[in-house]
Amino acid sequence: MSVASSRRGFLLGAGALGLAPPRGDAAGNNGDDIKLAVATYSLRGFQRDLAVKMIQDLNIRYASVKEFHLPYNDTPRQLADGRKKFQDAGIEVVSGGVIYLTKDDDADVRRYFDYAKACGMPMMVIGPTAETMPRIGKFVKEYNIKVAIHNHGPEDKHFPTPQSALRIVKDMDPRCGICIDAGHAARAGADLVESIREAGPRLFDIHIKDLRAINKDTGCPVGEGVLPIVGMFKELKKMNYSGTVSLEYEIEEDNPFTGMKASFAYMRGVLAGLRG
Numbered sequence: 001m002s003v004a005s006s007r008r009g010f011l012l013g014a015g016a017l018g019l020a021p022p023r024g025d026a027a028g029n030n031g032d033d034i035k036l037a038v039a040t041y042s043l044r045g046f047q048r049d050l051a052v053k054m055i056q057d058l059n060i061r062y063a064s065v066k067e068f069h070l071p072y073n074d075t076p077r078q079l080a081d082g083r084k085k086f087q088d089a090g091i092e093v094v095s096g097g098v099i100y101l102t103k104d105d106d107a108d109v110r111r112y113f114d115y116a117k118a119c120g121m122p123m124m125v126i127g128p129t130a131e132t133m134p135r136i137g138k139f140v141k142e143y144n145i146k147v148a149i150h151n152h153g154p155e156d157k158h159f160p161t162p163q164s165a166l167r168i169v170k171d172m173d174p175r176c177g178i179c180i181d182a183g184h185a186a187r188a189g190a191d192l193v194e195s196i197r198e199a200g201p202r203l204f205d206i207h208i209k210d211l212r213a214i215n216k217d218t219g220c221p222v223g224e225g226v227l228p229i230v231g232m233f234k235e236l237k238k239m240n241y242s243g244t245v246s247l248e249y250e251i252e253e254d255n256p257f258t259g260m261k262a263s264f265a266y267m268r269g270v271l272a273g274l275r276g
Helices: 003-015 048-057 076-088 106-119 133-143 162-169 182-187 192-202 229-238 257-275
Strands: 035-039 062-065 092-101 123-128 146-150 176-181 203-208 244-247
Touching: 035 257, 048 076, 048 257, 062 244, 076 092, 076 106, 092 106, 092 146, 092 203, 092 244, 106 123, 106 133, 123 133, 123 203, 133 146, 133 176, 146 162, 146 203, 162 176, 162 192, 176 182, 176 192, 182 192, 182 203, 192 203, 192 229, 203 229, 229 257, 244 257
Parallel strands: 035 062, 035 244, 062 092, 092 123, 123 146, 146 176, 176 203, 203 244
Antiparallel strands: none
């Protein structure tokens, strides 16, 4: 993708609403806009220091960190030092994940809550089961760390859609919520805008991506596909959403930067239009 096409993505976001692109400050702030983040799974092919530099170059201040960049087997000191790498670069670690909590066992669940605590993560984006969620709920209260169930589409026998996750958390502690994965949810037949509306205060994060068609392996930069990106952001603004929208760029593993840059340009353009 060329620089010209990246600029085109930037303009299209605002053009979708007939308005000019944003003029965010040097830190990437855009007034009271929704917080845009990088899910570092997008940068899984790069070691931590380079991943941090790439997030800086994208002018993004928030990250949901995958185990590639804060390894589960590191010591608490190593994890704290790793988190400091993000912090020193002006990047806030808002969550970690996806973290899979499928073993219905206190010691196993505690291990991951200890990991999140050592990393200074206020939230874990998780892949649990219906059976493990009551146990997870106990640790949420003990550690005061939020959890957000991530839906994984039609292949996921536990939580294919946002609605399937909502059914589990709706009567749990308010620190238990969901992370809508836009691509997986669409492939499972969910209406993305309606899913956001239904989730309400239980929506803690969105893993945003785009698809050229509602099929697996058709990923593309955000704004170049068929998902209702503008409608999703409209609904988020309408509900005064306080969570993050985390770009999970699953394609072009060896060279994701240009597509990620175009994706953020498009989303910033959409937000500029909504501010208008």
